[in-house]
Amino acid sequence: MEYRQITEGSTTFAAPVQDQNTAFPPGTAPVFYNTRMELNRDMTVLLLSCISPENYLDAMAATGVRGLRIAHETGTPAIINDRDPLAVAIIEKNAKTIGGNIRVTCDDANRLMCTERFDAIDLDPFGTPAPFLDAASRAAKRYLFVTATDTAPLCGAHLKAGMRRYFATPKNTEYHAEIGLRIMMGTIAKELIKYDRGMEPILSFAKNHYFRSHVRILGRVTAAETTMNHIGFVMQCPKCLYRTEQKGSLLPQTHICPYCGAETEAIGPLWMGPLQDKPIIASLLEKLPAMQLGTAKQMDKLLHQLLAEPETCTFYDYHIISRNLRVSPPPIDEMITDLTNLGYPTVRTHFAVTGIKTTAPLHIIEEWILSW
Ligand code: SAM
Incomplete structure (x- = not known):
């Protein structure tokens, strides 16, 4: 296999060269590497440089770029895993070059998360994270980071797939991007709640073709109950733009649109709590100029927007x-x-x-x- 050297942040690693005839989509490379996810990875590097978990599992690593960067740029001990032996050979080669506190494993992510616990777990699958959330909800001690790229099911464009994967009813409204993120986060919350655990989002956003959320896990029944109170529904009028929010119930209550008298339709259940820990977002903005991150300018704009957005569930x-x-x-x-x-x-x-x-x-x- 032919390799090329790539530098992201301050980490240089090898990724397989793509066939020039099939340079897109990125999944056509023998081992996946997507430059369009650089901001996603930069955000996690920046966050981990602030919250410093004891260790970090990159559960689906491909070239290992995420875990390699976390180890190299934040000093966090990283466990880098993929089930594909070809990917693992590349990760091992990269880990050897970069050095630092890195352990490489070749395992099914669910099996690994059923046998060992980690302070922070990162799920970055192809498409939906749903099949991995149960094991991750038990195996993550303090932090869980999740990416979903199946935006069509989450936003209501592929309604039945969304209902099957997330046990929620999305709807393709003008604010579908926020609904998609909140349905993904509602699913994370539900998986944690069933183990009497709760969550507090730290940094969550929608970008291009994906949703990303970083949450803190709280291991108490009271935290699970508080988390449950943040689950609810957006009630959308089918005839006009009116919508309202219903929190803290797993059953939507009938609601009539005050503008046109139509019965509103329930979107959810979804996460209706805050998307960000704003003091942490403010500290990320302070730290950003001192970091060597390729997407720093875009990150600065996005973090300022996240800091300013009021905690409504739609726009x-x-x-x-x-x-x-x-x-x-x-x-x-x-x-x-x-x-x-x-x-x-x-x-x-x-x-x-x-x-x-x-x-x-x-x-x-x-x-x-x-x-x-
Ligand atoms: N995190 C990588 C990055 O930032 O470049 C990209 C990961 S790629 C989207 C998904 C990876 O998950 C693939 O390398 C695939 O082999 C791996 N994968 C898929 N299912 C898996 C499973 N059940 N257990 C472990 N790895 C899995």
Whole structure:
């Protein structure tokens, strides 16, 4: 196999050369390496440089880039695993070159997580993390980090696949990106709760073709109960843009849209608690300039957005509201300033370029757009 040397962050490692005729999709390489996931990996490197877990399992490692970077750039002891012997040969070669506290294993991730516990576990599968969440919920002592790339099932575009994998009903709304992230996080919460454990999200976001969440695990029944209270439903009117949030119940309560009288439809169950630990996000922003990270500029923008977003579970697309009102979209910055001055914190959201996260109810946003 032919290799090329790649540097991400301050770590240089070898990855197999892709066949030039099949350079895309990235899964066509003999061992998977996707440059489009660099920001995803950079974020975890930055986070681990702040929270310093005792050890870190990269459960599905491919070239090992994630675990290698964690060991090399944060000094965290890393266990790097893949079930593919070809991948493991590459990881071993890379681990030897890089040095540091690294153990390489060739095992099925579920089997490994059933035989050993780790302070932090990272799941980065092809597609859905659902088949790995049960074992990870028991094997992770303090931290669990999860990526999902099956955005179509999570967002409601492939409804039945989403229901099967996540035991939740998504819906393809204009805020589907947030729904997808929250359904994934709701599934993580449910897996932990059944073992009388709870979770507190530290850093969660949606980007391009994936969702990513880093959560802290709390091993107490009371924490499981608190976590349960953060599970709920978004109730969406099928006829207009009105929606409301119902928390703390596994059964959606019938709710009638106050604008058009239609019965709202339940989206969920999903995670309705905070997506971020904001003091940690603030400390990541402070630490970022001192780190050598290839996507630092994008990270800075994203972290500022995550810090500013109010904890609502949905967002509005102001182009869609304007279209429904048959008017041109207003200048977004003016709208944000005015709604905020009216007492409704409003910001752009990282979920969509024409999205605004606001505590303002729909009729206030509509009135403002019409008066502009
Ligand atoms: N984490 C890598 C990175 O950042 O570049 C990418 C991982 S790739 C998306 C998924 C990897 O999971 C593949 O290398 C595949 O061999 C491995 N894999 C799939 N199922 C597995 C299982 N049950 N146990 C262990 N590894 C598995």
